[in-house]
Amino acid sequence: MDIKQALWNRFEKYVQINTQANSASTSLPSSEGQVLLAQILQKEVQELGIPNSILDQGYLYFEIPSTTKNNVPALGFLAHLDTSEDASGEKVKPKRHNHYAGGDIVISKEVILSPVHFPELIDYQGQDLVTANGDTLLGADNKAGIAIIMTLVELLQKNNWEHGPIKIAFTPDEEIGRGMDHFDVKKFGAEVAYTIDGDLVGFIENETFNADEVVIEIEGKSVHPGSAKNKMVNAGRVAADIISSWPETMMPESTEGHEGFIGFMNINGGIEKASIRGIVRDHDLLKLKTMEELMNSIIEEKKKKYPLAKINLIFKEQYRNMKEVIDQHPETMKKLIQAMESIGITPKIKPVRGGTDGSRLSFMGVPTPNIFVGGSNFHGRYEWVSLDGMQKSFETLVVLTKEWAKMPK
Template sequence: MSDTVLDRFLRYVVIDTQSDPTSDAQPSTEKQKDLGRLLTAELLALGLADAHLDEHGNVYATIPRNTSKDVPVICFCSHMDTAPDFTGTNVRPQILRNYQGCDITLTGDTSQVIRVASHPQLNKQIGNDIVTTDGMTLLGADDKAGVAEIMTAAAHLMANPQIKHGTIKILFTTDEEIGRGADKVDLAKLGARFAYTLDGSTVGEIENETFSADGVVIEITGVAMHPGYAKGKMENAIKAVSDIVARLPRDIAPETTDGRQGFIHPVDISGSMESAKLQLIVRDFTEAGLKEKEALLEKITREVMATYPRSSHSLTVKHQYRNMKEVLDRHPEIMDNLEEAVRRVGLEPVRHSIRGGTDGSRLSFMGLPCPNIYTGGHAYHSPLEWVSVQDMEKAVETIVALVQVWEERAA
């Protein structure tokens, strides 16, 4: 079995692990367990005797401590599923050795081109080796790069007992891409105090902040009537939800915001004249900003529905996840130790906010504080996805340095 992060990555990405948001099962697709079984076998072969795959497709394993110091138990976590946004079946990874700065035309679909102008991070990859797809599928670097990096670091630590560390837990989850990655994680069994997800992007960027997120469902019951005799009687539920969407502020939308700005985003409309449903997501980095946007949405809905006096409506807000910074700020050593590890591998740490969420968001509020570390992948969820081999190697080095920092700073 090869020990290189590239060989592991190439082995993992050809296994189709796409999750399915329409499924109520956990995991949402049984094929995610195909990768889970392989990882479990590899972990056992490395000497992690407790490695196992549970009924929900999650993989657990332990690297035993080899120090007498009282080091907190830390966990490294990545997700095995790939996004539903683009197919992950029959992935054919391509390796471009010694990249020299050109646009990359993908071989299976030549209309797919990774352009330097659109992917400026390529300018930092001169001389490196780039892995892409052939353009017909996504690559799965999100998050099989993270999986490969954790596995490679585990192999390195098991083969080099002179590297001192505390107990290390490994966790590979299913269904992260459809928002359920932490749903069936058994934290008591995991037994870690702190964790790090390997699910980021640009090397050097470490993420301690996510959006806070809610979902909103507005359901409208209109007044149905034969259209030939509807004057003064019909109230069309489709028109009512359309009026609500039309009144959403254009400057509080995903397509007009960036940085630390939040948004209101309609994601689905369904229904008929008699009844209709509008589904939205609301995002902000602060709880106050989230509530402000939801109050605005309620105000717009009330004003629109006042023009449909015989119709009725309901507006339901569903909690999704919260900004993990709120939890991480209570444990500054988690980020301090990570920043030291990043410096030790020759990078300058940059704290970064995620305009989205990760398993770390949920895990942090479940009691496992969990920031996010870079993997080197880019252009996720698309056929233009790519990853640098050297950046993956840097992520492996970071994991190894991080466990040493925790050990050195322990009592």
Template sequence: MTDTILDRFLRYVVIDTQSNPLSGAQPSTEKQKDLGRLLEKELQAMGLADAHLDEHGNVYATIPATSDKTVPVICFCSHMDTAPDFTGTHVKPQLVKNYQGGDIVLPGDQNQVIRVSDNPELKNQIGHDIVTTDGTTLLGADDKAGIAEIMTAAQFLLDHPEIKRGAVKILFTTDEEIGRGADKVDLKKLGAAFGYTLDGSTVGEIENETFSADAVDIEISGVAIHPGTAKGRMENAIRIASAIIARLPKDMAPETTEGRQGFIHPTGITGAMEGAKIGFIIRDFEVDGLHQKEKLLEEITRSVMQDYPGSSHSFKVHEQYRNMKMVLDQHPEVVDNLSEAVRRVGLTPKLTSIRGGTDGSRLSFMGLPCPNIYTGGHAYHSPLEWVSVQDMEISARTIVELVKVWEERAA
């Protein structure tokens, strides 16, 4: 196989794999399996006989060991779905060869402009080949760049059996963008001791920390009365829900926080006079901070409800995921080996935190410690998404070097 990383990436992004949060199935959309079936065939064509797509849409494969040492089995993982935030149908990738700076106007919708002022990393891309969309869809670099990088590294390792390595597992998941990426992963079948997701952004950045995350659902039962005779009797559930949201601290919202600051974020509200529902996500890097925000939200709710004595409510917290750093700190070699691999490709490793989640967070708490490696993609979940071909190549090289480091440092 002579495919370049760009060949692979362009082949993958035109396959529509958007997930659907309203579906209860896994995968949430059958079209994710279209990419899964292609990857299964490509892995088998490389000679990976165990490559297969399971009933949940996950793809598994094993690159066999070439070392006589006992090397921990490591896994590289990326997700096949793209975000439901913006359409991923009929993706038309564009290639800006030998980028020489300046804003990039997208041809399908010239109101869509990738501006240097909004994307300062473009200043480091002079001479690179930049892939964008035409401005009417997502690109899907999140996370098809990661898939192309894993596939390219896998082919390189297979073409160079002289590179000593332990067994390497490959895992491609579904539904990561809707928080279900690890739900149906069979870790026993996978058989890895440690893992790495390829789902990051700027090259050189190692993401070893995520938010801890919960969801909160508030249901309100109001008092519905004909509005003509409502004085002193009606308790409109819509107004109650609105009052709760109005009392949220303005400095504790996604749009007013950054860095290590957490937030309380209403994600949906539905209702009528007799009943209303509000959905929230709560985020903080510390579990204590998460619980404090939930306590604050509950106090606000109770305070509002005191003004409506005929109404009632329920307040339910659902755990989503936890900060993977709590697990990774117990296995420092996972990040240490990655940092060495980053140095070997000529970059300075930079530990960073994700203001969000990743399959790696769930997998870490399932028993597979799993930090996040850069893919080179930027401006995810928007039609302004872009990725450098050269940065994707660096990511693939990082995978190869990481495999070497694990073998060299094995007892």
């Protein structure tokens, strides 16, 4: 089986189906195209001789039975069906750039993919890259992951090497944060899993933010401006004062890596009422709580400064760092790192500055790090993926199926 060709054949087919998520929709999944892709995948799964797949609310689950006598953990792989709302996913035309020579890649007249702006491209010289045609995103996020998993499924069906139960799930609406809302952990049935939803070759992610929402509500006092002295409180101005009191070094626009922040995402108000909605993010839960204490002390100070105003501050938990769960199952990362090294890739562990489906799944009891697909610039017209990189991801999964079969429960 020519793996690179098999990956391309599937990938080319999947990206042409528009599966853009739609956050304005309340249906499940949020767009029709996701159901269509799930149905196409279910048909392929049936044609590969796997009878008992389940398609439920846009989630496709299926299993490849164990071929080992040993009682080993059920190993899961996941990818998501939808694409981002940030760029069009309609009529995607994948363009193949074989044996990338190292210079600019002309995606279209206006869209030039240049190593000057994207120096990571230099590592991909000589490889076969794929982009869209300049009008749309490509959708390698996450159809590269789907193509990698489906190619693995095909190979598992054709070759009977020793592996434990392999559980696959394709999920909808990851890009709009609903990917795990209706996920059925029992139907999935994995005890340990990996999302195939990362970017450049070698990168793995086992860490997400801890995330809270912050809501500050301010009640002012409206008095005729002509006679407002010592009587009026302008809620909007109090809101502005609160925001400008927050340290500039702890905002999204000034932080990276492991640095946390409070981001003020929505600021609304007038004299009578104002509200601030924001997000609190840090990989370290203690540091997250310390930031919240700092915000609390700023609010207390403003209450003294504006005694006629009412100020209310609340924090709501959104999600937690999956590293907490993954660290309790050290084999999950150990086997992944070994698998990558065994095929000549140096693993690079990086923290996600966000959440993943894996973080919610980890807290549902299935430790789930994230593996690269071999591409970059997701969610936009500069998106690209390397077919050679996809093959490296695929090879990592092959080794993982073998390694987990050696570990009796």
